[in-house]
Amino acid sequence: MSIEYFVEGKVIVQTKGDNISFSKGDIVYNSEKSIIQRGAETGVSYGEPRKIHPNDKPINGLEISLNLFFDGTGNNKSNTEVRKVGNNYYKKHSNKKNDSYENEFSNVARGFDATDPSAENQVTEYIEGIGTENLSSDNIVSGQGLGMGRTGVIAKVTKACMKAAAKLKRYRGKKIDLLKVNVFGFSRGAAAARHFVHLACTPPRISYSQGKNILKVFPPYHFPEAILSITDSDGTKLPFIHKYGYFGAQLINSEMSIKKIVFNFVGLYDTVASFGVRHSNDTTDLGLDAINKANFVLQLASDDEYRKNFRLTNINSTNLHGLEFTLPGVHSDIGGAYRNGWEEPENSMHRYEEKTLFKSKNRSECERFQNILIDEGWFTFEQLRIKPISKSKIPGKRHLPAYYSLIGKRILSNHYDKIPLNIMFHYSKQFGIKYLETIIKNTHNIVGTLVPIYNQLLTYTNACNQKRNDYVKGRISGNYIIDMKTINYLDFIKEEDLKKLRNEYLHWSVGYGELVNGENVSGVLPASQRKRKIQNG
Structure with missing residues (x-):
């Protein structure tokens, strides 16, 4: 497996002899500044290209790129679209408060x-988020709550295998030398993207009949229409299915002729698997460490998320084949889907973010936490209030003492999520994913007060990238994972810019004391101690 490295500055190649490059296509040099070439004796010359020796000749076969995009829990592109146009599906199926229709x-x-x-030769497919179905009501309990059932992680990956094979049918009858698979995902969708890689590297469950002439291949999630019956009279299909799993079986069923499949690029926004009730075994249950088989993995992780049920699965298993950037913000600041409070009408429930930040029997503790949040830049004094709650007014709670709640209320922009999006664009383009540059420049460009913040965060990502390059060039892994964790974005961003970012753009996801969105750690704590659990993957 090759290892790619990315350079934001100079590349210097020195050789005592000739430096010869062969390519089956063009050889392209891109630079933001000039490209300088020098020859010590006769300068630089371009003559007739030499014929390549047959043993060195690149394969001139058909290469196809397959891009799969797995959306996050409670996110559904189609449902958001119909809400924006006021479609009848929205009126019928949305709860008009906090479901997939209401998300951005x-x-x-x-x-x-x-x-x-x-x-050319690029196929792209989108898979709606966990707990959602297109133009239907959300599945709150088994889907969004547990990541299971017919709208859960495994079901979405099964669906992705079917949809991808159907999309690739346009190449039926052609011999594909290489299928390059790129997967993207956010939240449980990131877990689904990782599970897809696992599934496509794991032999599926098969039963045989007529000797081994008929293969009955069972899907990971039991959709009746997903069960395959494949005729393999000459025994040539079974090895491919064993190697590429249920995904490979779907390709065979679509009459595809593919010589080799590689996992080229994996782009993850804050992997949160939260699969089932017990989450400590998510990596094993879903095979989340199968991404170590990919050429390159990029994860953009949230630094300020500290909900108990939102533990991060890292990408440590990828070692030098991965880069993980920890960025300011909570879960959906990284993966998107927040509405833009600055653009919502005054009477909209989405204009303000109002959260219970802390609870205590002692007002002084609320005041201490209030001062911490003001000092860190999350809130101004005017955006916070301490509310006494008298339990004598609550039925069945009269014997309990009163307590105090610290409540924050702000209007926030959602434009910060363009920063992680543009970082993902930058790295995925280097692995051959082709985008419409007009959309990136006109719709997802970063402007205004976010520009200096973006530039400072880029100095952080470049420092991480350079550290990885040093290891790659030295062909050693050593303490790569440990060394990467010593680089922190806080060392690259100005304090006043971070405070502005926190107050005007970054959300607060914890609902203190809540069952679903409750905190992982309690108490009057600074940001450095308000953290979630991180598990290996």
């Missing part, structure tokens, strides 16, 4: 919409 587009949906549909 996520960065997964935006990435999908930005891909170039006319790009």
Whole structure:
């Protein structure tokens, strides 16, 4: 497996002899400044290209790129679209408060919409978020609550195998030398993207009849229409299915002729698997570490998320084949889907973010936490209030003492999520994903007060990238994972810019004491201690 490295500055190649490059296509040099070439004796000359020795000749076969975009829990591009136009499906199926219809587009949906549909040999498919179905009501309990059932992680991956094979049918009858698979995902959709890689590397469940002439291949999730019956009279199909799993079986069923499949690029926005009730075994249950088989993995992780049920699954198993950037913001600041409070009408429930930030029997503790949040820049004094709650007024709670709630209320922009989106564009383009540049420049461009913040965060990502390049060039892994964790964006961003970012753009996801969105750690704590659990993957 090759290892790619990315350079934001100079590349210097020195050799005592000739430096010869062969390519089956063009050789392209791109630079933001000039490209300088020098020859010590006769300068630089371009003559007739030498014929390549047959043993060195690149394969001149058909290569196809398949891009799969797995949306996050409660996110659904189609449902958001019908809400924006006031369609009858929205009126019938939405709860008009906090479901998939009410969300803005996520960065997964935006990435999908930005891909170039006319790009040669590129196929792209979108899979709606966990707990949602197109133009239907959301599945709250088994789907969004547990990530299971017919709208859960495994079901969405099964559906992705079917949809991808159907999309690739346009190449039926052609011999494909290489299928390059790129997967993207946010939240549980990131877990689904990782599970897809696992599924496509794991032999499926098969029963045989007529000797081994008829293969009955069972899907990971039991959709009746997903069960396959494949005739394999000469025994040539079974090895392919064993190697590429249920995904490979779907390709065989679509009469595809594919020599090899590689996992080229994996782009993740804050993997939160939360699969089932017990989450400590999510990596094992879903095979989330199968991404170590990919050429390159990029994860953009949230630094300020600290909900108990939103533990991050890292990408440590990828070692030098991965980069993980920890960015300011909570879960959906990274993956998108927040509405823009600045553009919502005054009477809209989406204009303000109002959260219970802290609870205590002692007002002084609320005041201490209030001061911490003001000092860190999350809120101004005017955006906070301490509310006494008398339990004597609550039926059945009269014997309990009163307590105090610290409540914050702000109007926030959702434009910060363009920063992680543009970082994802930057890296995925280097692995051959083709986008419509007009959409990136006109719809997802970063403007105004976010520009200096974006530039400072880029110095952080470049520092991480350079650290990885040093390891790649040295061909050693060593303490790569440990060393990467010593680089922190806080060392690259100005304090006043971070405070402005927190107050005007970054959301607060924790609802203190709540069952679903409750905190992972309690108490009067600074940002450095308000953290969630992180598990290996």
